[in-house]
Amino acid sequence: MRATAATPRRVVRRIEVCGTVQGVGYRPFVYRLGRELGLDGWVRNDGGLVVVEAAGPADAMRRLSARLHTDAPPQARVDQVRIGVPAGDSPAPGSGFHVARSAEPPRRSARDRPGLVPPDLATCDACLAELFDPHDRRHRYPFVNCTDCGPRATIVDGLPYDRARTTMRRFAMCRACAAEYGTPTDRRFHAEPIACPACGPTLTWQPSGGQDGHDAGKHREEALRAAVALVRDGGIVAVKGIGGYQLVCDATDEAAVARLRARKHRPAKPFAVMVADLAAAARLAPVAPAEAALLASVPRPVVLLTAHPDHPLAAAVAPGTDLLGLFLPAAPLHHLLLHDLARPLVVTSGNIADEPIAIDDADAADRLAGVADGFLSHDREIRVRYDDSVARVVAGRPSVLRRARGYAPDPLDLPVAATEPLLAVGAQLKHTFTLARGAVAIVGPHTGDLQQQDTMTSFTEHLAHLSRITGIEPAVVVHDLHPGYLSTQYATTIPAPRRIGVQHHHAHVASCAAEHGITGRYLGVAYDGLGLGDDGTLWGGEVLLADLRSYRRLARFGRAPLPGGAAAVRRPARMALGYLFGGEPFDETSLARAELLAAPLLRRLPPSEVATVRRMVAAGVNCPTASSAGRLFDAVAALLGVRDDAGYEGEAAVALEACAAGHAGAAPLPWRLATRDDLVVYDPAPTLLTLLEALHDGTGAGLLAAAFHATIAAMTVAVCSDAAAEHGTSTVCLSGGVMQNRLLVEALVAGLSAAGLTALVNERVPANDGGISYGQAAVAAAQLRGG
Incomplete structure (x- = not known):
């Protein structure tokens, strides 16, 4: 008609x-x-x-x-x-x-857009109101959820995203839930994880070691009460969270936190603390509006905040730092625990140090039996592990330090679309991987450090899972240049038609450029620990002229030997000896006087160690040299008496930043730039010598730590200003593990801005090695597009 x-x-x-x-x-x-x-x-x-x-x-x-x-x-x-x-x-x-009923998934072609699954979503306000409403049928039900909240990435098996393709398929909906699920005006219309006490998952309690007979376990509310009682009495409970097991204890109980450290084999790395709400967080640390927004955001990350000096938490929660990692509950079970206990809780990964977090009930009972005094579990399967995310506010902007639950696998854009599907396998530490097709990049969650088989297995299992869901079958595999990285070795086993190696620091700065949509030339400042350079030496304090396809090295830090290689990373005192005995010379300035001024350090160390290191450096035995900013921070921490040993990667730098607190406006120490092999080189000798002289004359370590930060910032701004004028670019991308240092980054952003340059920092992917895989993907995509 x-x-x-x-x-x-x-x-x-x-x-x-x-x-x-x-x-x-x-x-x-x-x-x-x-x-x-x-x-x-x-x-x-x-x-x-x-x-x-x-x-x-x-x-x-x-x-x-x-x-x-x-x-x-x-x-x-x-x-x-x-x-x-x-x-x-x-x-x-x-x-x-x-x-209509979902269609069966067709076989995807390499040209199709990848399938995407949202991250897990924190409990919404409507579900939270039901949780604590005595008249609601889901009152105190630990698995309340709706279309706006609840588990997603951790329970999905495939697409289309329907209940039958999640770990909720074993729970048949009761009549009431089915009615809500099928009612278009209901908040739970087609909410796939829908559940209630009559038909959904159930809590269980088991004391560590198990019991026989009728005391073997408790269920539902009794299980929760048993866990609450144990934590209240100073015990440690393994709680099955959203993305894996977590270890929970009273954060104000010094003895409980100390036991957790001893049992978990985690002597120094700070624990995250969960609090009930923003008011509870503000009682522990000042919370600026941007930090409050980050705490309350849907991903519910652990947010690093500067602690109140008189906070009531156990000293063992965060030894050696003025930072607290605080976060709000993301799941109904966490809300119930905090409500019933009415105190802040240590909530940390359910693992022994360096292992993957446990997700399987039997595995958790086995691996955590010597850590937890009891297990608060449930019968909803966790399909893949997602640790908690970590973030902080830097220069007024949120910055993700560990991208996992709540953020991954949310897609990121690639500014240059990949012409073929690709897999970027990342680096060795703080590992992630990235799958990409077209302009869409999916960064997998934080895996951990690829140092043992369990972590490698976790990586490959998650890669297989996310590859199946997204439908991305890589034709290109992208990897770091370092042949010793397990990720690089794994890349050689994948039967892909093409492989692309990307230099470590180019990947760092490209990760920052790509997330900000930069496709043209920029200056990249990559300050981190160690990465293999294209000349076969170890880099780590680099200024690059780059675009997404390529780079040119413009400047570096002066080199110093790492006595014992990895041993120097674990022991900053050895790194200090490396600078004293073998720092790269540039002129007649002698560090002989520096060695005399470093007498306090030398007296602290065993004479045999000092003598051995001196011989190693003189002979060049097991002393690889590196132009590393991270290792210079370690050395300064030791020279100032802040930290001689590092129980975890970056501990000395964290302590040095904490030492500098309260000394805003400290003047830079002397610094010098030299030229070598057509590169501008920062010579740290004048800086170290003046620092030691001032320390010898009675200047406090805190003021000198702040002055050292100011020195690195001033030197970097000078290098970038000259390079920007010479090469006609005003954009500076700051990345690398050292850029987790808020004091340094904010000084760099302010200094570069004052110099008329635009400073960009990582926000959605970590500046540390957790962002390497995304940077690798961005570089490879640009190279593929450019032929």
């Missing part, structure tokens, strides 16, 4: 919505939108897409297409809306709009 003024023209369209549109309430949103606009048709999950076939007046169809973008649910990410014509019959007039 021809359209008239009374009968507007009827339009039929097939619409495919790409992005993170499953598991975020997108189908219910489209259903309600279709009904509101008076359309006929349906919406369904189809592979990794949401597909709509709809018919109605042209104006209503135009509004549908526009609002699929503009009115999407808050956790959705709409990357593309493709509009076409249905191949089959159009919806019949008057048939209404409904949710």
